[in-house]
Amino acid sequence: EADIYQTPRYLVIGTGKKITLECSQTMGHDKMYWYQQDPGMELHLIHYSYGVNSTEKGDLSSESTVSRIRTEHFPLTLESARPSHTSQYLCASSATVNTEAFFGQGTRLTVV
Amino acid sequence: AQSVAQPEDQVNVAEGNPLTVKCTYSVSGNPYLFWYVQYPNRGLQFLLKYITGDNLVKGSYGFEAEFNKSQTSFHLKKPSALVSDSALYLCAVRETGTALIFGKGTTLSVSS
Numbered sequence: 001e002a003d004i005y006q007t008p009r010y011l012v013i014g015t016g017k018k019i020t021l022e023c024s025q026t027m028g029h030d031k032m033y034w035y036q037q038d039p040g041m042e043l044h045l046i047h048y049s050y051g052v053n054s055t056e057k058g059d060l061s062s063e064s065t066v067s068r069i070r071t072e073h074f075p076l077t078l079e080s081a082r083p084s085h086t087s088q089y090l091c092a093s094s095a096t097v098n099t100e101a102f103f104g105q106g107t108r109l110t111v112v
Numbered sequence: 113a114q115s116v117a118q119p120e121d122q123v124n125v126a127e128g129n130p131l132t133v134k135c136t137y138s139v140s141g142n143p144y145l146f147w148y149v150q151y152p153n154r155g156l157q158f159l160l161k162y163i164t165g166d167n168l169v170k171g172s173y174g175f176e177a178e179f180n181k182s183q184t185s186f187h188l189k190k191p192s193a194l195v196s197d198s199a200l201y202l203c204a205v206r207e208t209g210t211a212l213i214f215g216k217g218t219t220l221s222v223s224s
Binding site for chain 1: 215217
């Protein structure tokens with residue numbers, strides 16, 4: 001098992017609420033990623049970070065934001081949740097850009 | 113831009129038979145190729161990777177994959193399928209210095 005943790009595992013929240021999805025890893029990895037996965041669909045990269053104070057948007061446009069103040073922590077925030085944000089969010093980390101990524105168990109978000 | 117294609121949404125095999133899950137990729141440089149498995153309500157688990165060297169790569173749980181540069185393919189194989197192998201299999205590619213890009217996944221169903 002990889003040492004990368006996501007909380008909460010499941011979240012049901014009302015439209016307009018602000019939410020933060022937590023992701024932490026204890027492997028000391030510099031590289032961290034957020035992916036969005038809809039049922040039966042591929043994973044889409046929405047944010048990534050190559051180190052502290054470094055964040056970039058991924059291929060899929062997202063209204064979420066991320067921060068990387070500490071190496072081990074890479075939270076994702078939605079300022080105002082909408083039903084279109086309903087999805088599974090997967091966090092990952094890797095030691096370098098050319099090695100395998102380790103994934104958390106995901107947060108399944110439902111916005112009602 | 114890099115991309116990954118998994119042409120089969122679902123593969124059905126009988127227990128004990130060999131299985132193949134197909135993956136083709138497109139990159140402009142040298143590819144780094146990965147296979148992951150995802151069980152229901154779980155994160156992704158790393159199976160194997162090709163970076164360089166021998167075209168036949170062996171990974172976890174008896175899986176292997178063959179890198180074919182001329183056909184730009186990286187098919188996942190196992191000589192004898194188990195019912196417990198039933199899951200979603202995702203192929204991913206990375207060019208040097210970029211994040212992982214995933215295919216849409218292939219659902220493997222192994223019947224007893």
